[in-house]
Structure formats: structure tokens, C-alpha cells
Amino acid sequence: MGNITLLKKQILETSIYSYNQGLFAGTSGNLSAYDGESNLVVITPTSIRYDEMTLEDIVVIDLEGNIVEGKHKPSSEWQMHCEIYKVKDNVYSVVHTHSPYATAFAVNRKSIPLILIEMIPFLGGEVPVAEIALPGTKELGLNALKVLDDKNACLLSNHGVLAIGETVDQAHIRAEYVEDSAKIYHYALNAGEIHLIPKDIENKMRNNK
Numbered sequence: 001m002g003n004i005t006l007l008k009k010q011i012l013e014t015s016i017y018s019y020n021q022g023l024f025a026g027t028s029g030n031l032s033a034y035d036g037e038s039n040l041v042v043i044t045p046t047s048i049r050y051d052e053m054t055l056e057d058i059v060v061i062d063l064e065g066n067i068v069e070g071k072h073k074p075s076s077e078w079q080m081h082c083e084i085y086k087v088k089d090n091v092y093s094v095v096h097t098h099s100p101y102a103t104a105f106a107v108n109r110k111s112i113p114l115i116l117i118e119m120i121p122f123l124g125g126e127v128p129v130a131e132i133a134l135p136g137t138k139e140l141g142l143n144a145l146k147v148l149d150d151k152n153a154c155l156l157s158n159h160g161v162l163a164i165g166e167t168v169d170q171a172h173i174r175a176e177y178v179e180d181s182a183k184i185y186h187y188a189l190n191a192g193e194i195h196l197i198p199k200d201i202e203n204k205m206r207n208n209k
């Protein structure tokens, strides 16, 4: 369970950091990490404030949601996290936020187009919008999978942000870049005309990876 202990620490530290950054409000948002060896998921608990969360509050579940370790219930969005791990190879962490600028575009149901160079390496391009689904259901994850394709993040209609990565740090930084892109897009829309990154620049950047 060595990996699990390490993942629990990473989940706790990243949760508190994300809360302090304003990516989460109250008890909203949730984070998880998947251990490919044991097929277990380390996930934030439901309804515990991030500023009071300790290592003992982090929950370990299997892919069907059975609690393996922990005294709390897992995040109410555990099904969304597990659906992603079941389908996506090379995804070992899922970060779900309700960060304000990005969530505003999720309410507009407007994707964030390719406006910043960082969006290519970090997000895989534009940030698409997944169809609306009931919170706490499998469908939330399945709808996200439909638009994620080769992308690293998407918006969840009227709800928030989903970012995936090979590590907790990677998924977290991608969630940060979704919020950053949304914020800049918001200001740019208010200031005037939007110019997207031209296709030839995008292609060159993608080939230079």
C-alpha cells in the first residue's frame, strides 16, 4: 500500500492548495488518483471542508465505489472519476473544480477556443463542453469522455471543470490552465475582437512536442 499512502498525501496537499487558490469553494470540487497496481482510487471525501481536511479524511475505493479504507463516504462524484479511469489509459488523476471563470463558460455552454499558446501543451487545444448530466451519476463521466478525445480537460455544462493527467500534479496544473484560459478569454471578449491561434502555428507547436 506504499503507493496509496503517497497518493493520499498528494491528494490532500493538492486539495488544500487548490482550495487556497480559489479553484474550489466550500466543499465543492473533488480530486482523485488511481493506482494502476492495486486498481484502487484515492479520492477526497464528501462534505468535508478543505481547510479542515486531514490525511485520515481521504478515502480509498475500488472502481465500483466500495470503500477499502477511510471513515467517510467518497466524493459524491466518485462515479465520474471511476468511469474515466475505466476508459482512459494513462490517466491516473482526475481533478474536478468549480473554478469561477471556467464555470461561467460552462453555464454559457461555450467552449474556450484556442486563444493561448499554453493551451496546446497543457490542455491539448480548445476546452470543449460536455453535455449536461445529473451530478453524482455515471453519465457525468461518460458525457465528459465523449468530448475529451485527445484533450486533457473539458467543461461540464452548468457545473464545472474536469481535468485529467498522468499524475496529480499534471491534472491539477491543467485545471489551473483551464481557469486561466477562461479568465483571459472573458477579458478578451469584453475588450473586443478575438483572434485565435492560426492553424499553421498550432500545427508547428504540436509537431515540436
Ligand SMILES: [Zn+2]
Pocket (backbone or CB within 6 Å): 028, 029, 077, 096, 097, 098, 159, 160
Ligand atoms: Zn462538481
